[in-house]
Amino acid sequence: MASYSTNEFRGGLKIMIDGDPCSIIENEFVKPGKGQAFNRVKIRNLKTGRVLEKTYKSGESVEAADVIDTDMQYLYNDGDAWYFMHPETFEQVGADENAVSDNMQWLKEQDMCVVTLWNDVPIAITPPNHVVLTISETDPGLRGDTASGGTKPAKCETGAVVKVPLFLEEGDMIKVDTRTGEYLGRAKE
Amino acid sequence: MNTWAVPKNNSSESSDWRPNADLDTLKARARLLQQTRSFFYERDVLEVETPILSATGSTEAHLDFFQASNTLSEDRYQLIASPELAMKRLLAAGSGDIFQLTKVFRAGELGSKHQPEFTMLEWYRLGFNLEALMGEVEQLCTTLLRDRLSEPPSTMTYAQAFEKYLAVDPFTATVEKLKQSFANHTNTEPPQLDDRQDYLDLLMSHLIEPNFNPQQLTFVTHYPAEQASLARINADDPRVAERFEAFAGGLELANGFYELTDAKEQRQRMLDENKSRQHANKPETQIDQHFLAALEAGLPDCSGVAVGFDRLVMLATGKQNIEDVLSFSFTRC
Numbered sequence: 001m002a003s004y005s006t007n008e009f010r011g012g013l014k015i016m017i018d019g020d021p022c023s024i025i026e027n028e029f030v031k032p033g034k035g036q037a038f039n040r041v042k043i044r045n046l047k048t049g050r051v052l053e054k055t056y057k058s059g060e061s062v063e064a065a066d067v068i069d070t071d072m073q074y075l076y077n078d079g080d081a082w083y084f085m086h087p088e089t090f091e092q093v094g095a096d097e098n099a100v101s102d103n104m105q106w107l108k109e110q111d112m113c114v115v116t117l118w119n120d121v122p123i124a125i126t127p128p129n130h131v132v133l134t135i136s137e138t139d140p141g142l143r144g145d146t147a148s149g150g151t152k153p154a155k156c157e158t159g160a161v162v163k164v165p166l167f168l169e170e171g172d173m174i175k176v177d178t179r180t181g182e183y184l185g186r187a188k189e
Numbered sequence: 190m191n192t193w194a195v196p197k198n199n200s201s202e203s204s205d206w207r208p209n210a211d212l213d214t215l216k217a218r219a220r221l222l223q224q225t226r227s228f229f230y231e232r233d234v235l236e237v238e239t240p241i242l243s244a245t246g247s248t249e250a251h252l253d254f255f256q257a258s259n260t261l262s263e264d265r266y267q268l269i270a271s272p273e274l275a276m277k278r279l280l281a282a283g284s285g286d287i288f289q290l291t292k293v294f295r296a297g298e299l300g301s302k303h304q305p306e307f308t309m310l311e312w313y314r315l316g317f318n319l320e321a322l323m324g325e326v327e328q329l330c331t332t333l334l335r336d337r338l339s340e341p342p343s344t345m346t347y348a349q350a351f352e353k354y355l356a357v358d359p360f361t362a363t364v365e366k367l368k369q370s371f372a373n374h375t376n377t378e379p380p381q382l383d384d385r386q387d388y389l390d391l392l393m394s395h396l397i398e399p400n401f402n403p404q405q406l407t408f409v410t411h412y413p414a415e416q417a418s419l420a421r422i423n424a425d426d427p428r429v430a431e432r433f434e435a436f437a438g439g440l441e442l443a444n445g446f447y448e449l450t451d452a453k454e455q456r457q458r459m460l461d462e463n464k465s466r467q468h469a470n471k472p473e474t475q476i477d478q479h480f481l482a483a484l485e486a487g488l489p490d491c492s493g494v495a496v497g498f499d500r501l502v503m504l505a506t507g508k509q510n511i512e513d514v515l516s517f518s519f520t521r522c
Contacts, residue, residue, distance in 0.1 A: 029299060030394050034249070036383075036387040036391065054377050055375075055379065057382055
């Protein structure tokens with residue numbers, strides 16, 4: 001089993017903590033001049049997304065987590081799982097609801113996503129930073145009102161609800177930032 | 190800001206030849222070195238230099254070392270982790286008050302406040318007790334840091350610090366109690382450590398020191414006798430050592446001792462330290478017989494203190510990372 005010494009700790013390193021794969025966000029070396037040395041780390045649990053702190057005795061070995069990020073294309077959802085395909089090997093994996101979580105609202109077929117695999121099983125999905133979505137439902141547009149600055153909710157084809165300017169209509173295509181959920185502008189196919 | 194004439198370019202591969210510190214910081218560092226020397230010259234404290242190579246080395250339980258060999262023989266040397274033993278040989282030989290600014294080396298210590306190679310300011314005062322020496326540490330910090338420390342120093346004992354921040358008695362609490370205290374305050378399990386003193390270190394460094402006021406020096410006194418190192422045990426209370434530390438906020442600045450002069454007791458402590466090293470799977474260090482012979486010849490009654498000079502520069506220049514006060518950090522050496 002692969003492992004890391006605390007001396008190798010750095011941001012981005014993937015380690016196992018209490019049975020879950022985690023990613024190190026920050027590593028701080030703490031040592032009283034005459035005393036025991038420690039590594040205090042801030043980590044993200046890659047399964048739950050929760051951030052926590054943990055202290056190791058310096059020099060301790062910690063089990064490595066077999067976690068890799070892979071660019072894959074989103075294919076479809078069959079009700080139980082969301083399927084992704086490797087663009088070169090055409091290998092497919094199914095991600096469950098826990099892995100996809102809130103990001104399901106941004107998944108548009110054929111978009112390239114980052115799939116985080118732990119022991120070859122998807123545990124997290126990162127959609128592209130920007131996606132282009134078609135508005136499927138919104139109040140009728142106020143044509144010509146491009147200046148008032150007001151917004152209204154618009155439901156998109158993937159289920160996401162985005163605040164958009166009043167002049168937009170059903171069938172319009174918009175560009176959205178998936179990290180903030182903000183409307184960025186109109187899009188053309 | 191006064192930066193380097195050669196601008197940083199954006200291709201990171203070739204930029205590592207450049208200094209870590211900016212030019213202003215190096216100028217401030219030079220001024221601080223000069224002020225430090227003036228401080229001691231004005232007080233008739235003799236500046237000395239002792240070897241960086243040691244044929245034996247230190248037995249300290251929690252340190253790892255660099256070794257040096259040469260191309261002519263199989264002899265191995267240790268790069269010093271502290272100039273203490275050599276400086277005490279000078280004291281025993283009759284040097285009188287001495288100070289030194291020297292590079293010291295501690296393997297594996299790398300972080301925002303640690304570098305494996307760093308600059309130590311160390312001095313010894315004949316006839317000083319700890320209180321007098323703490324007074325001098327304060328004067329030096331006032332001279333070097335001026336407006337950076339706006340409030341007068343605060344002093345508390347090790348036990349008072351534990352009582353104040355954790356409501357734990359460091360002398361009587363069981364290991365279980367210490368672990369529980371860490372878990373309660375952090376909501377995480379403590380790491381598995383070798384002995385009770387290591388749990389005290391854990392609590393001190395994680396839950397007590399970070400609370401110290403950054404506007405003042407905090408002196409912590411009366412460390413547990415088990416952490417005496419080269420300090421005397423208190424004559425009235427055998428549970429505590431004649432040792433203090435000074436902090437600015439959570440930054441550990443200085444460690445001072447009313448120096449142990451008893452050669453026999455010193456030898457026993459070194460043997461015990463080597464046992465701890467063995468227990469922690471660290472290589473045993475040869476005991477420095479020159480040092481013990483000097484103690485037998487007679488170390489004068491004195492107190493001494495070691496100050497992390499780079500950390501003083503950090504405080505004086507407002508830098509958060511020790512790399513920012515060095516011409517070249519360990520990763521660029």
